[in-house]
Amino acid sequence: MEHGVVTVVVITYNDAGRVSEAVASALAQGDAVGEVVVVDDASTDDTPRLLERLAAADPRVRVVRRAGNSGGCGTPRNDGVDAARFPWLVFLDSDDVLAPKAVDALLAVARRHDADVTAGLCVRRELPGGREIPWQQQLFTAESVHDGVARRPETLWDTLSVNKLYRREFLVSRRIRFPDGAAHYEDFVFTARVYAARPRLAVTPETVYVWHVRYGTGQASISLRRDRIRNWQDRVSAHQQVLEIMRDSGERDLLVAAQTKFLEFDLAVYLRELPQRAPEYQDAWWRISREHVRAFEEEAVSRATPAARWRTAVLLGRERQAADLRRLAELAADPPRLPPPYAGDARKPLWDEVRSAPDEAGEIVLDGLAEAPVAQLPFYVTADVDAGRRLLLELRLPELYGRTTQAGPQRATVEFRHRVTDTAHRCEGTWETLPGGEGRRAVVAVDAAALCEHGTITTWDAWVTLAFRDGRPVTRPLRAGSGLRRLVRLGRRGRPLLLQPYATNSGCLALRVADGVVGMRTVVAGRLARRVRR
Template sequence: MNDGVVTVAVITYNDAEHVAEAVASALAQGEAVGEVVVVDDASTDDTPRVLERLAAAEPRVRVVRRAANSRGCGTPRNDGIDAARSPWLVFLDSDDVLPPKAVDALLAVALRHDADVAAGLCVRRELHSGREIPWQEQLFTRESVHDGVAGRPQTLWDTLSVNKIYRRDFLLSRQIRFPDGAAHYEDFVFTARVYAARPRLAVTPETVYVWNVRYGTGRASISLRRDRIQNWKDRVAAHQQVLEIMRDRGDQELLIAAQTKFLEHDLAVYLSELPRRASEYQDVWWRISREHVRPFAAEAVRRATPAARWRTAVLLGRERKAANIRRLAELAADPPRLAPPYAGDTRRPLWDEADSVSDGMYEIVLDGLAEAPIGQLPLYVAADVRAGRRLVLELRLADLYGRTGHAGPEHATVELRHRVRGTTHRYETAWEAGPSGHGGWRATVTVDPAALCEPGAITTWDAWVTLTFRDGEPVTTPLRAESGLRRLVHVGRRGQVLLLQPHATNSGCLAVRVADGLAGAGRVLAGRLARRVRH
């Protein structure tokens, strides 16, 4: 009964290398897919010829070719809505794929709950490493159905259009379209229009979309071009449209939820990377962010997590300074961590020592910190690296406004986690009070580099630590990378040659890269040389 009821609308532009794989993944969904409409946004490479061959070989493939490039993704997706002949619609980008049974999973849950829209889990697949990262996984833990999203405002965190199936009549009757032309973050606006129309929304925990991430290819998606200030301008402009949509619908609850989501997520994503940007970028980013956030409802800030509230207070109440940006980046990490120095005390923890008279600034109180359980505190654990025949990690735990000391730190378990497979090596240690006058606690773990080695491979291990306390629940957080980050050659007792590279990740956390043997070391050095030549 469900044969041929779904149109998969694929958009493409100058993507002859990948579009056939995307179309094949849509056709492989089975009999539910009645047609695959490929909208070619006036490609100038070999894409039109690839599509001609696909259409000639498969009657379900239909090509719509635009006469002029739209300079965005919204217009070709709108063309796909217009061209579709089936009652249900799924969107697909030409450099991504639909996993097996994705359409069946979405269609089944939509029909089972008589829904207008059904959504499933999307995973970001990093093609260079094979690692798969779920997108907003907390929204897709179980099957559920919702009449509108006001009762589940966290749905607004799912801004993707491609991990869903839509009843086409629902889109047409509500005149729901993507922004046309060169609008970026068009998904934000489209999904806001969908949510504001109060659809009956079904959710499945099944993986229904694979977002392929290709670093270093020149084809990074809009959301990965965060090193350009125009990217932030586009994102803020899209969020302004989202807020206007909620206001126009008169939905105060969704308006506040959209503002809270921006404070929790969007600001944090860019703040975590802000120390790496040029000062000119930081100045413009700070000004734009202030102007956008300042009119937010007080209730939107109140509903945010403590870390998001503190970040917002600093953004609005302090000038852009390097020290503030470094600490905010730490506070924007996942999980958040708050780096020293700590002003005030346990009863009244402060962001800094600002004096309202001499500095013209008001105190920023870290509300909620004094009452939060130890397991929810943004604890800061750093690691200095010493390397010889063994890899030694010297840990330092800061005393967060006296809360850490009151809980009584006892033990630490360091985990080195394989970045792709998730396997771990664990090392136990105990905390000792730091040197007099320095405060905090110290601990040491020793690692045999050979244990991290895989024959003929280059592996990366991320460093995490779980803290246990006399009073309170355990806390797990990444280790912050400090000193000793350098590449070195390690020779084991049996003459095994390893290339070790303790380094800081983009978020400042400690990771260890290990290359096996001279061949593995050669691959690392050759890769670095190739990058220098390209730049």
């Protein structure tokens, strides 16, 4: 690899506890990194002194200190671009890290394809647990190159600025900058400007960026502050700017694709949590969303998946109702689920019963349900827990307007996935038809002892894979039904097992397992600690 050709721009504000790790990850990239420009957005903690020490320890570290705080991330990133001395740029936030050899991987692909921008996979690392979840993994399955993104509109789903290598001359010559000041979701606007400029874009499946997501620390990132209506307002405002950028670029397909992406992704993220919000939040969210989406092209809606079209129809055709919110949250899940009741019939499936009063809203047809591929059908599977001598799950799969029978479910494979390691344990059952054709039922026996890790408490999420007559499997999270209570069982060699099936915040089934005396003591100690805090 070439020496000294990349500038890594690190932005920081009052982050003395974490910025050293970010800078270290940049320096560890090797000789290709000519400098690490750290832009301090007028920190008031120990960050300035810490950066002085880092700069004294390595001549590649240069510190740019702003006189006043900008209020956002865009201005310090722009300062870093202005200060950069090398032909290639990478952005890094002070609470994240670059993956090992990320710069070499990006630079090699950029050189190989003569690319203006090269994008790699980002993983979200949940702290303190350490579970890693790939971000938009479907976009990074293989190395590829594209002259502009119009023929690959799904690229718009990648709104991150930090998982990319940029040719600095490309950004400067086209005056591509981040929004200045206290603008949130500045990545949305910046990447839209990049895509609208028709770059030669290369993609690599290599992991290049580790996005640290910290829960319960009181320092959630902007994208995790979804409990504040201002967060949604900022997101919609950023998306409006994205649409203006695409409109001005003359790339109508990208404009439509940006609207479809909003229906598929942005709306769904917030809808999943909307039933948990206060009524005032729900009303404001509904009004802001409806006003924004009402201006979308009809083609944007028609390009969306069936579930996204149905969510959009309810948003535009109904006032906010608590019952609708609960069903919409299920329909916004990934993958989507549609719980009963099922109004209408197979010829004309409806969201709900037709209103009789002339001044009430009309019917909302679930268009496309009869023709949708099996993989896109919003099957809804619940699991009741049997507290007998064995741990049994009774699964129920409702009849979905005749599509369940048409697909012909044959086997149900329940999979318990370890929440941190993704280790999986499977058990199978066979579907039987319920009386009256109301759906299917299957009973699955769970080997709880196989889920144990000696002396610890483990958490497992439950999924079900439906095997159909034509062999095409569909996987869905299991919904929690009845029988959710703490159970004590004897495991292998007579060891006690403490089992706690419970419903997650999204209503899915999960299982905590405490193995042996140590696990039991941990549970008791936790109970005592909670009582002391009360």
